Amino acid sequence: MSVRVSGKHMEIGDSFRQRIEEQIGEAVAKYFDGGYASQVIVEKSGSRFSADCKVHLDTGIVLHAAGEANDPQGSFDAAAERIEKRLRRYKRRLKDHHAGNHMNGHAEVAYTVMDRIPDEADELPEDFAPTIVAESSKQLKTMSVASAVMALDMTDEPVLLFRSPGKEELNIVYRRNDGNIGWIDSTNIKN
Structure with a gap:
């Protein structure tokens, strides 16, 4: 149960680091009994702040959320709220799955048939080479x-x-x- 907190283009104070660790720990403990590892990166870009949170649960599920705000605490709060929402969904789905509330057999599936793009779009210049990003x-x-x-x-x-x-x-x-x-x-x- 480790929480790694780091900052890009800014320093993370001890009180903010402790707040992040406590909030992630409380959110995970509220919905999940097992162990976890978490990484939180708070980044300053211009006048905005963004927080990127990843939580790796012992079940193998990785939860990811990001948040943006005008201050670092606000950006983390937005990301933590999304992480908690995903933990809640994960627990609810596990509960529904174990209770047997899923549909058995076949189900009708909606689908869409689309026209083929005209051949003109298939023609590419000879020097075209897509870049691997x-x-x-x-x-x-x-x-x-x-x-x-x-x-x-x-x-x-x-x-x-x-x-x-x-x-x-x-x-x-x-x-x-x-x-x-x-x-x-x-x-x-x-x-």
């Missing part, structure tokens, strides 16, 4: 679609790649522009 590697977890959606909801990541249990097929859940979550099941993809 970020590259990372993560270990793929085996989880159900419901667990993957919950994990995606707990983070600010736009996409989550995972393996389905039993079949070991790759699946993707992602945030759509309309606010809903999409799922790509690789077992349904035909070459």
